[in-house]
């Protein structure tokens with residue numbers, strides 16, 4: 001029996017919304033009972049896309065897109081809140097809200113800490129992503145949203161099969177929980193979550209233009225050393241830096257070396273202009 005999981009690779013998501021449209025195309029107007037009744041056209045986002053803008057430096061902004069759906073939690077709060085066996089977990093790990101038994105059980109909407117359950121007013125039932133279990137049960141390899149993603153940022157498969165794409169992916173990248181504080185053991189994890197950044201701009205003290213081949217070295221809180229070269233505008237950018245006290249050193253031929261203590265925070269530590277005095 002497969003043990004299904006999902007990884008969302010944020011480094012590949014371009015926010016095209018194809019996955020959301022595919023979910024609508026699959027589920028709106030289609031009754032897949034006993035897995036799921038039709039999804040309403042409006043108001044339900046079994047596949048949702050959250051957008052987050054991050055200012056990394058004065059010249060660099062990145063928009064993160066987070067495709068998100070039911071996490072098929074191994075310790076699912078919705079299952080605990082359900083009455084009369086209205087929510088159950090299949091052997092492959094998919095959590096199903098029984099469309100008949102769940103009638104009137106509006107408390108399930110609030111039970112999910114991720115906001116993954118939607119109330120269908122017309123049918124009087126709670127509904128959510130099913131990992132397209134109706135397709136998997138017909139030997140389809142992938143849910144509709146995964147098939148449709150043009151950048152392959154949705155990675156789905158059997159976590160117990162070392163040959164599956166998801167297992168291979170997880171040997172090279174880490175899958176992290178988006179909200180670890182909920183402690184629900186989600187089957188959906190994320191690669192490429194935003195990490196602490198240190199950025200800045202190097203300026204020549206004599207106001208000379210060009211030639212910003214400054215070497216920037218950052219020694220992190222644990223002593224780990226990293227080095228890069230500022231770009232043509234004097235900008236530099238370190239990603240995935242350990243939070244805590246670090247030491248930054250800037251070297252450029254013909255100019256005095258500058259040393260700075262940097263307090264690296266959990267998000268973006270954008271340094272002021274670093275002026276290099278002419279020797």
Ligand code: SF4
Nearest residue numbers: 070071073076078112
């Ligand atoms: S994400 Fe929400 S709806 Fe899905 S299994 Fe977990 S608690 Fe239930």
Ligand code: SF4
Nearest residue numbers: 023129131132143145
């Ligand atoms: S797995 Fe299926 S139900 Fe879930 S978001 Fe993707 S298309 Fe929708």
